[in-house]
Structures are given as structure tokens and as C-alpha cells.
Amino acid sequence: MISLFCGVIIGIVMGLTGAGGALVAIPLFMHFFAMELKEASVYSLIAVVVASLLNYFSQRSSTQYKTAIIIVIASAIGSYLTAPFKEVLPTIFVAGILTSISLYALYSVWKPTKAPVSGLILPPKESAPLSVIVGFILGTLTTFTGLGGGVLMLPIFLVFYHHSQSQAVATSLFAVGLSSLASLVVQVSLGASFSIDSGLGYLIIGILASVFILKKFVNTLPATFISRTRQIVFTFVVILAVSKIF
Numbered sequence: 484m485i486s487l488f489c490g491v492i493i494g495i496v497m498g499l500t501g502a503g504g505a506l507v508a509i510p511l512f513m514h515f516f517a518m519e520l521k522e523a524s525v526y527s528l529i530a531v532v533v534a535s536l537l538n539y540f541s542q543r544s545s546t547q548y549k550t551a552i553i554i555v556i557a558s559a560i561g562s563y564l565t566a567p568f569k570e571v572l573p574t575i576f577v578a579g580i581l582t583s584i585s586l587y588a589l590y591s592v593w594k595p596t597k598a599p600v601s602g603l604i605l606p607p608k609e610s611a612p613l614s615v616i617v618g619f620i621l622g623t624l625t626t627f628t629g630l631g632g633g634v635l636m637l638p639i640f641l642v643f644y645h646h647s648q649s650q651a652v653a654t655s656l657f658a659v660g661l662s663s664l665a666s667l668v669v670q671v672s673l674g675a676s677f678s679i680d681s682g683l684g685y686l687i688i689g690i691l692a693s694v695f696i697l698k699k700f701v702n703t704l705p706a707t708f709i710s711r712t713r714q715i716v717f718t719f720v721v722i723l724a725v726s727k728i729f
Contacts, residue, residue, distance in 0.1 A: 485515050486682035490689020497534045497690070498697030499716045504530030504690065505630045506585060507720050510727035520574050520728060524629025525675050528667040529683065531631035533690050535660030545653035547607060550614050550644060557618025558662035562626045562669040569627055578728045581628045588634040589721045592714050607646050625666040631659040
């Protein structure tokens with residue numbers, strides 16, 4: 484039942500913050516299942532896949548599929564080429580990458596939201612070379628850290644691809660979900676420690692149940708309260724994750 488408890492906690496954090504769940508999954512797996520950082524980063528991909536694809540389905544009409552598919556393919560290649568290096572990487576290096584991304588995510592949660600500037604809306608553009616580079620980097624980071632990379636993908640889609648907010652979010656969720664799944668498959672096929680059992684099922688059930696229940700509850704609360712709660716909870720999650728990682 485510890486797996487169910489972890490799933491509920493991950494789902495609550497996902498529902499409140501919009502985060503992929505890996506940041507809270509990694510310290511939970513390390514604490515309750517005595518996993519090492521690298522092993523926990525593999526299992527955390529389950530939370531990323533479930534969260535990303537769950538949120539994607541409600542926003543799929545805005546997805547820029549051509550860009551996303553190129554990124555997913557390049558990401559799978561990046562995962563395959565870099566996965567063998569994960570075992571020989573010093574754990575402190577992985578911890579450093581995790582911490583850097585976590586702090587950037589924390590900054591993005593607290594930074595003031597700028598009002599859109601009228602007259603500067605540009606049509607979405609596609610760039611296959613850029614998508615290949617972005618995908619390869621995404622696959623590498625996902626494999627090394629277990630994080631989905633959504634917090635890094637959103638600014639890229641907004642700035643370099645000129646996507647609207649809805650297009651950026653939907654495309655990011657699609658790309659992150661499938662690239663995380665590809666990374667998981669690649670790592671397991673190369674011998675990463677991973678077992679499919681009832682505990683994994685309870686984990687997924689806990690995530691799904693808490694996300695659905697929390698979404699219904701959150702819709703009844705004021706937006707300002709939700710925004711502040713999101714910032715506070717995410718800050719706590721980052722502090723917990725960094726302290727446990729080190």
C-alpha cells in the first residue's frame with residue numbers, strides 16, 4: 484500500500500502544480516523504497532508519462548504534431564545513445580543536473596507573468612533541424628535525470644517556434660509523454676533495474692485517482708488562491724527533492 488500512498492502524493496502535487504511528478508516521485512522512491520538516485524530516476528518516468536499523457540488528451544486539438552513527432556524520434560535516439568553513459572556518470576553529476584532544472588522550474592513558477600503584447604503574434608513555424616537538436620537534448624536529460632523536461636520545453640516552443648500558449652502546452656505534453664516512455668523502454672532494454680508488479684499498478688491508480696479528484700475540487704476555488712498554493716507547494720517539493728537528492 485506504500486505504492487498507492489506514493490501515487491496519491493504524486494497525483495496531488497501534479498494536480499496542484501501542473502508539474503510532471505518526477506520531482507516528488509524521486510525523493511519518495513528514494514525514501515520509501517530505498518532506491519538509489521539513478522534507479523529512482525528510472526521509476527519516476529512512470530509518473531511523467533502518466534501525467535503528461537493524461538493532461539495531453541484534454542488539450543490535444545492544439546498539438547503541433549509534425550514538430551512533436553520529430554522531437555520524439557530524436558529524443559528516442561538521444562536516449563538510446565546516451566543511456567549507456569548513465570551508469571558511469573557520477574551520481575553527483577546527475578544530482579547537479581536535477582538541482583539546476585529544479586531551481587529553474589522554481590524560478591518559472593514564481594516569476595511575474597507578463598501581459599501579452601498586442602500586434603506581435605507570429606504564425607507558428609516549423610524547423611526540422613531545431614526539432615532534432617531539441618529532441619536529442621530532451622532525450623538525454625530525460626534519461627539522465629528522470630525529469631520530463633516540460634519546464635524547459637515550454638519556453639522553447641513559445642520563443643523559437645512562435646507557438647501560442649495552448650499550442651506550446653499541448654505540444655510539450657505530447658512530446659514529453661512519448662519521449663519519457665521511449666527513454667523508459669530504452670533504459671529497461673539496456674538492463675536498467677525495473678520491475679512490473681502490483682506495486683506499480685497501485686502507484687498508477689493512486690496518481691490517476693488523486694489527479695481526477697483534485698481537478699474537480701480545484702475548479703471550485705478562487706484562481707488567486709490556487710496560484711499561491713501552487714507556488715508554495717512547488718517550493719516545498721523542490722526543497723524536499725534537493726535535500727533528499729544530496
